[in-house]
Amino acid sequence: MxxxxxxxxxxxxxxxxxxxxxxxxxxxxxxxxxxxxxxxxxxxxxxxxxxxxxxxxxxxxxxxxxxxxxxxxDIFELYVNTSYFGNGYYGVREAADGYFGKTFSEFSEYECAMLAGIPNAPSVYSPNAVNESTARRVECVLESMVKNRIISQEQAYNIEMEQ
Missing domain, CATH: 1.10.3810.10 (Biosynthetic peptidoglycan transglycosylase-like)
Known part of the structure; x- marks a missing residue:
């Protein structure tokens, strides 16, 4: 994103x-x-x-x-492990545990998209914010993934329906 x-x-x-x-x-x-x-x-x-x-x-x-x-x-791994995800969480693993109490293998695709959107504005997009901005950010992440041919439009739709 x-x-x-x-x-x-x-x-x-x-x-x-x-x-x-x-x-x-x-x-x-x-x-x-x-x-x-x-x-x-x-x-x-x-x-x-x-x-x-x-x-x-x-x-x-x-x-x-x-x-x-x-x-x-290596650069991407360092980035996700040093980025701020809001609520005092640094790194994607700490954010995953703090926000969802899960390991990555237990994550839904929707939760992955939510985490991917957080670093841009953690106080606005964190799962704790639980507002329209958080849901819209997930939509933006999925739209970007479709636009960049990472997933299909149908896959994005199915991920949104998980929520």
Whole structure:
């Protein structure tokens, strides 16, 4: 959900950065992100969450370095194990246990889609929020998976019906 070109870029996504820059210039504020999963991992591991241009530039160089030294699989694993999922939960395993009291093998596909959508805005999308935003975020995750040909429209529909 966070980076649909993850498998194809070198740690930075110039298309996403350009889109974010145009939006930010238009709005005179840092309102849209263009960070890749690799950049987010670099930020989580090395930097503060402060939105400063200097940090963003350093994050780019750190992401390029991560991509040189780790496989995409390793980067993704580090990302899901260091991301904040809300309610004090860091890492997907801690979030899974904290929110659902289950292991991954016990997860429904709907619960997987819910977890995938949380890191973007944990306080809004966490299962504890139990609001329309959480359900809509799951729909967005499933729509993105269909759009990127990870699952079919029928599979997405069946997953939504699990809930």
């Amino acid at each position: 966070e980076d649909h070109r993850f498998e194809n870029h070198c740690g930075i996504d110039l298309i996403a950065i350009g889109r974010a820059m145009l939006t930010d210039i238009k709005e005179h504020s840092f309102i849209q992100g263009g960070s890749t999963i690799t950049q987010q991992l670099a930020k989580n591991m090395l930097f503060t969450q402060e939105k400063k241009l200097e940090r963003k530039v350093a994050e780019v160089f750190a992401a390029l370095e991560l991509e040189c030294n780790y496989s995409k699989e």
